[in-house]
Amino acid sequence: MSAAPAEDLVKRWESEQARLRQEVVEEDTEDWQRSADFSGLERVGGVDLSFIKGDDVNACAQLVVLSYPDLEVLYEDSQMVTLTAPYIAGFLAFRETPFLLDAIQRLEKNQPELLPQVVFVDGNGLFHYREFGLACHLGVLSGLPCVGVAKNLLQVQGVYKNDEHQSQIAALQKGGDSFPLTAASGKVLGKALRSSDKSSKPVYVSIGHKISVDTAVRLTHTCCRYRVPEPIRQADCRSREYLRIHFPAADT
Template identity: 45%
Template structure:
């Protein structure tokens, strides 16, 4: 499979999730209210700190193969849609070995979407298909179960703080990470408008995961483009802090040639810092390998099985 050059990218855009499987199905307001209630209940179950031993080893800088519970397997999930078809898509779940990032397991299949797409409620459209694939692996090949799953979407970077990665994490009781290509514009976050306020409670990330840019400088607000320009090398990042002054995610430069960052946020049973760490560890190009492989394999599956695919 030919690897793309990460320098050839589209400009970063504000993502309202509208591009992914948008349809025109009408949804009763009571359904949305029920979904919001479910999201509120799920939010109360979120664990946004490191739970597993492999994640805690990050703090000690000791995650070698000599450890009893190192990071060995990382999962990735994505759904690719059939062009012009609002009902059918290919769901993909892959597992990569770490540190070589080879695909050791893949499960791809066509799925029939039975729920409408509404911005902010992506999980109610996609989560069940992805959850079932992970549970299938746990039954058939538990020795290949990933210790963390990277999701093509968002975790806490979401209008109600519960994106697709959060849903998957709680349903599976596994650490999950949201890694989005475009910024989800919530809580006042905007791509090219002045919005970053001086934040007195923000603390710098651990060494290696901060660009060194002083958010608490005399400039009380700067543009997203200016923030991105401070990212000079892989591993550089800055926090995504909205009008609420709550950190929702991280903008992370994953490879040297990447003009735009990946927008990372924790889903479940993992911290913000470790989420960025995992995404950086698993990135050869701009998009982390777990979701890049899931995306490429699902698109290839559609090309082979659907003449009308994207």
């Protein structure tokens, strides 16, 4: 791709992100979110894309729906997809969202009673260059509450993986402990969460849509058997297993 078309594409995508960003709801909208034990929450979703090794175009788009609070798999959908949009840092959602949204819409059409009440996304939400990561994109387009949970720190808006950040991580004593990820503007874009007593490495939680950051952090912690929330972990495991079965020679 030559420089000019890439520049045009970036401008178009920036404009689209800015437009959709206006639709993000950064507060709790559901009754279950306001309950101390999330009473009324019965189904949590997780999405992920897994790629064939050495191939950044063909992937397995995965949706899982788990029961809550038991975290047992109620539904799974594995679909091979071909990504057409190029990868450009900060615009991952334009590559991945269409296929994840398709999976949610298939479920809504075929088994609406299993539609998740909240979706966990392997990636960021507000904690993003322009406060509109994958979790926001999917949330706005699906209309569902979404939570972004990233395994690695995206160094944006004045948040850096520096000595201060490392000392804050070291101060997280137990599962459920967290500290805010505060932008240079002073806005809290997410929180670093020690998700499990067993894992000293935090995850980075930010809201996608229709949920507050504190509720997102609390919910993420309740969904963690290990470091990564179970809906995302199951989506990752099942998409990788699908590729192993159907593309054994690719060594995923």
